[in-house]
Amino acid sequence: MLDFKTKTLNCPHCKTRTKHKCYYLAKRGITEKGFNYYEGFVPDLIFGLCSLCNNFTLWINDKIIYPQLSCTPQPTEDMPLGIKETFLEAREIVMKSPRAASALLRLSLQKLIKHLGEKSRNLETAVLNLVDKGLSKKFYDALLVVRVIGKNAVKPGVINSKDDVKTAIALFNLLNMLVESTITQQRKVNQLYTSLPKLKPVKRRKKTQRKKTKIVKKRAIIPKPTLLYR
Numbered sequence: 001m002l003d004f005k006t007k008t009l010n011c012p013h014c015k016t017r018t019k020h021k022c023y024y025l026a027k028r029g030i031t032e033k034g035f036n037y038y039e040g041f042v043p044d045l046i047f048g049l050c051s052l053c054n055n056f057t058l059w060i061n062d063k064i065i066y067p068q069l070s071c072t073p074q075p076t077e078d079m080p081l082g083i084k085e086t087f088l089e090a091r092e093i094v095m096k097s098p099r100a101a102s103a104l105l106r107l108s109l110q111k112l113i114k115h116l117g118e119k120s121r122n123l124e125t126a127v128l129n130l131v132d133k134g135l136s137k138k139f140y141d142a143l144l145v146v147r148v149i150g151k152n153a154v155k156p157g158v159i160n161s162k163d164d165v166k167t168a169i170a171l172f173n174l175l176n177m178l179v180e181s182t183i184t185q186q187r188k189v190n191q192l193y194t195s196l197p198k199l200k201p202v203k204r205r206k207k208t209q210r211k212k213t214k215i216v217k218k219r220a221i222i223p224k225p226t227l228l229y230r
């Protein structure tokens with residue numbers, strides 16, 4: 001949210017808390033007097049210009065109307081319902097309070113890990129278990145960086161002053177990627193399997209069996225001619 005006293009804002013473009021130049025927008029009419037005919041200001045509509053990235057934002061009073069949280073991802077299709085609700089709640093408030101959003105997102109990550117069958121109360125142990133089951137080690141590394149696990153981990157649901165918009169966006173993306181690497185991938189494999197024609201699985205033959213078949217081949221009896229040969 002734009003702080004009108006200090007004119008600072010978590011810029012949705014460069015994702016940094018920066019000073020903004022704020023302007024009221026003037027109306028101009030296209031009349032017989034020309035384009036420059038001045039018609040006063042648009043009430044409550046504010047144009048903000050970021051001092052760092054020079055991109056603009058549009059506001060009606062203290063509510064941002066552009067960009068519309070375009071930097072925040074939508075929850076991925078297979079995200080379990082309860083986790084999706086928290087994700088969307090965090091999405092609503094991320095620009096207003098990235099710290100509160102990060103707290104909600106860490107809680108969502110904890111819920112997701114539990115949903116994936118990991119019962120361990122220690123989140124780091126739970127993530128390592130998932131890595132043992134085939135999850136990319138990169139997830140473990142990324143979760144360390146955003147302080148979901150590790151020495152500097154922040155408890156899920158707890159507000160931490162170090163969390164900024166960049167951290168919150170990373171947490172949104174990590175949640176989506178974790179769902180895609182586990183639930184979505186499993187669903188797709190299941191779909192592929194059910195779409196395949198049902199064949200008997202090919203069993204690997206043991207060495208002894210191979211020997212036997214060789215012998216059988218040597219002793220093979222010439223098959224009786226079928227009707228075609230008669």
Ligand SMILES: [Zn+2]
Pocket residue numbers: 011012013014015016018050051052053054055
């Ligand atoms: Zn900016």
